Amino acid sequence: MSAKADPRALAAQALASVVAGQSLRAASDSSAAKIHDLRDRALLSALLHEGARWWLRFDVALDAMLERPLRERDADIRALLVLGLVQLQIMGMSDYAAVAATVEATRALRKSSFAGLVNALLRRWLREREARTAQLDREAATRTAHPRWLIEKLQFDWPEQAESILAANNAPAPLWLRVNRRRVARADFVAQLHAAGIGCQLPQAEPDALVLDASRDVTALPGYAQGFFSVQDGAAQQAAILLDLHAGQRVLDACAAPGGKSAHILETADVELTALDSDARRLPRLRENLARLGLTADVRTGDAAVPHDWWDGKPFDRILLDAPCSATGIIRRQPDVKLHRRADDIPALVATQARLLDALWPLLGRGGRLVYATCSVLADENASQIAAFVQRHPDARAVAAPLAWHAAGAGRQNLPGESGMDGFFYALVDKHN
Ligand SMILES: C[S@@+](CC[C@H](N)C(=O)[O-])C[C@H]1O[C@@H](n2cnc3c(N)ncnc32)[C@H](O)[C@@H]1O
Incomplete structure (x- = not known):
């Protein structure tokens, strides 16, 4: 051979x-x-x-x-x-x-x-x-196959949960789907899966989600070409809910590629969405995803930290900052994070996230909401980041997200594997009227 x-x-x-x-x-x-x-x-x-x-x-x-x-x-x-x-x-x-x-x-x-x-x-x-x-x-x-710096950081940030985080990172993740409610009702899609002999579970807290009983090639599932569903972990499916979307709003997804959360935003409400990403190579995939799902957005290449280059000057009602991060919450899906991420990367990521938050804040209209999200479990990128941001901006008010997750400063944290979901952090920051 x-x-x-x-x-x-x-x-x-x-x-x-x-x-x-x-x-x-x-x-x-x-x-x-x-x-x-x-x-x-x-x-x-x-x-x-x-x-x-x-x-x-x-x-x-x-x-x-x-x-x-x-x-x-x-x-x-x-x-x-x-x-x-x-x-x-x-x-x-x-x-x-x-x-x-x-x-x-x-x-x-x-x-x-x-x-x-x-x-x-x-x-x-x-x-x-x-x-x-x-x-x-x-x-x-060597017991957990994690780098020492990360074990120490987890033990510091999550002393009681560090062992279970390390164990969850070493277990393969389940396959979550998000049903495109504009194309098919979740119950009808489930009936189609059952007719094809495919079992799944319906989580209670995520209205558009289902978890397949076994991993499989999703392009061969019923309704793939018709845009009935996308692959998206349950934790990532919270972003569109937390944005509290209403028809007619102007919404910015500032770090949008490959478009998982952009698509969910557009499936959820009739909003005007700007989907921005600085990496032009990642945008064709975003466009393909939106096209398959029958959705449209103003897709732009641009640096979210330099709005002058791409912003039309009209305030947004909602901003999602799904920030570049250490990806320490999704090691079960991307185990190469253990090999590629270095301790020195964290301060640089924290600085980038702060720069993005500060640059985007003036684009949010009064009474508007910014949702900050990371797939990290590290306090530096999450609770501490938001605490420092609110300190710098007197018109920013952190609001508790309605999630039954761990309280992490003003935000909420799911740890890897909890409720079958990825490690994810959300903070909601509203702008004073
Ligand atoms: C966590 S991923 C976003 C995932 C996406 N929101 C989704 O749900 O499919 C972070 C993205 O931020 C983009 N990015 C990094 N720095 C950026 C910047 N300064 N401006 C805009 N996008 C940036 C990266 O190219 C990457 O696509």
């Missing part, structure tokens, strides 16, 4: 490039395109996600077992070995099948000279796994 079609070999190459800095999404998309068999594609995706999720545990395990370090040009073999351990320890594959297929993948990588090493190392793991697992479990970083 060539590397082209061997899911383990492709996953190893992709995982090595994620470790070197490529985003998991980009690596996953480009390697999936090389595989046609749907089951192999699903295996590739599972290997890649679990490999990134558990890298910081099994990479250390390898270091302890390798007699000589692998060369840099053999980063794909290191990734293949980590994937071997992930198959044995995390994915529940039979020992024999996992070892045999991983050894075979060295051939697909055209590195069959490593077949003996891969075979010997995985077999040694099987013989010694109890002692080696106990050793890895002694340190929080």
